[in-house]
Amino acid sequence: MSILIDETTTFIVQGITGREAVNLTRECLDYGAGAQIVGGVTPGRLGRDVHGVPVFDTVAQAVEHHGGPIDGSVVTVPPAFTKDAVLEAIANGIKLVVIVTERIPRRDVAQMVEFAKQHDARIIGPNCLGIIVPDVIKMGGIGGPAKDAAKAYTPGSVGVISRSGGMTTEMSSTLTAAGLGQSTAVSIGGDAIIGSSYAELMPLFEADEQTEAIVIYTEPGGRMEAELAKWVTENDSRLPIVAFMAGRFMDEMPGMSFGHAGTIVEGKADTAAEKIARLAEAGIVVAEEISQIPDIVKSRIAERSAV
Amino acid sequence: MRFFEYESRQIVKAAGIPVSAHGFARTPEEARRIAEEIAAPVVIKSQVLTGGRMKAGGVRFADTPEEAAREAEFVLGLEINGHMPRGVLVDSKVAVKQEFYAGVVWDGIRKQPVMLFSDMGGIDIEEVAETHPDRVGRGHFSNLTEVSDYEAKQVIASIGVTGSALTRATPILARLARLFVRHDMTLAEINPLALLEDGRFVAVDAHMDMENEARGRQQTLLKALGVGDEETRQAREATPFELAGEEVDAQDHRGVAGNVTEFDGNLGLVIGAGGGSLTLFDAVRAHGGKPANYCEIGGNPSVAKACGLAKLVLQKPGVEKIAVMMSIVSNTRVDIVARGVIKACLELGYDPAEKIAIFRIPGAWEDEGFKILKKYGVEYCDRSVSMHEAARRAVEKIQGVAA
Amino acid sequence: MPGTFIDVDVDPAVASDPALAAKLTEVCPVDIYATGGEGGTLSINEGNLDECVLCGLCIDAAPAGTVRVVKLYDEGAVLSS
């Protein structure tokens, strides 16, 4: 199985007529079994179509046209309009929102997240590339065009969670080359506040029988790794986790942000060194290089099954 | 983006929070005038965007306007952590009965802002939180509705503050919380918040940090404070090399060549994207390499942009070779970046095979890209060579040069 | 002058036809073609040649075989549409 999405998932693309969104739509339609993109929304563009996907002015119109609830939405509208688009999706019954847009102020993200919580919906992102279930479905630009995504991702037992979209593919490709497929890979976004953190996705992977191990990509900034370490310890997780930490050099440069908006060392707990220590305490192996990850994963899976 | 203390005070005051009588001065003469107006002993505080000014001697006391002018002259000429002050704040020396702390920050885990209040003001709040956790009150609040006074009251009362101190501090913390939300702050703190002998509270120092992403919609505030668009207010000022990087990025709207940052090594880096750059920069250092710069290319840059960035890096004094590396790309095109970096070498009269230590960008259009690299004799590799291995090869080559 | 990596070669009959020149100008995503010739005939923005994304839209826009996109880095291989 997979987490979050599977071959039955229906979704819409908000901002579908934008250049990136047009490409993303094509990629998702082409990948795996072909995503069920049941509509697109761009205000004022009712009646058009993008690669055969009908365009609507409102999410409500898309839901009505579909004739029933829609599972998800990929939001690609500009930052100033993102919050409104996400609220619209959730208010119309959508339970899974992938926000691709970057440079959204925290206040807006926090409002969307709070609204989602009230409506029992989940947000992935912002500033992320989405979710992929190898050979089945992808929701978002993750992995790129279908044929490129097929090269990097293969079905298997490793769950991947990454703060960097590009590194989600790099790590999955490394796993694939070593014969380790992925159950689901999620690009969670690199901002300071995101809809779903490592710890919030762990219960889903924990419940997914196909998943036997987790690989995460992480960076300095924020307290998300500490939250994960705490979750793992408190929940006695069955899943071995292998982490890769990039941006170690940033420890020497407090106050500066590289890579993603969320990477800024403001306090001691934000540093790479501190995070590595926290993860290690919780039994999470931190690989020095990405190429070491597959072997560590294999040996950790073997250890667990030997117990 | 960070605000100077004198700006933070203005923001706090505009939100209805009382502040001690003060003025901002750029010259000793202005400092004297402000001291005359205050007509009481004053404190002269350096206005720099860095911590530790107290330790560095950037805070001085003066009893008379003449003394104020003298001290201001000293502080205006005092460099602190590499920053020259923009001016001085001339603040009245208030009769403080007790120092408190009031602050609002984001909690990325709860995804809500949190109000903080302590009766141990005047020192670093993180320290207080560690040594005296019971003396720091906390309260998360919703972002969907405006924070109510009672929420602030609960936080303050939780550490045992009562009486008129409680009723007077409540609106101050609540207003701070509201301005935090209204102005997209990432940090808003008053430290110390002084309780005076007469029972009033005044903000004696304030520190505000606003989210860069919100600059667009906070124009009204920024204009009122006189903060121009050109002021980045980053932790460290951009060097000419970094400004040139920004120009390369701005030359067209295709793709990004962002976050160009200067270091003093000999290996120039044309790397991407966000996470890939962080990984590669670490990898070069882990193998003993000395990067000349950091950067992030991505989002499918034009040939001209890749070329411009590579040229900039190649021309940086001390750069012997460049390494062109990215994590697997799906949007950015391998062939376009290959064209750009080779063109940069050619236009500067260099042999690409000699100047480009390694080219490791796998992904979209790689076959076409590899044809170009092959023609110019540049060493390249596909995804079977890891990012760390590519970095190692680049470092090895350049160390051969140095020897 | 060709670019470092790319050259385009357009038959004179096409280049001198303002309607075709306009069409080429419209389809090329990186502005390699322009109607800067006399009477709106074709001109080439040489500075943009190396920006060619090999999309083949120009080849499809003109009569078969009249526009050739040449990959100078690939022994003069011609892009097929």
Ligand code: SF4
């Ligand atoms: S192939 Fe595409 S980019 Fe190249 S010249 Fe033709 S239209 Fe322009």
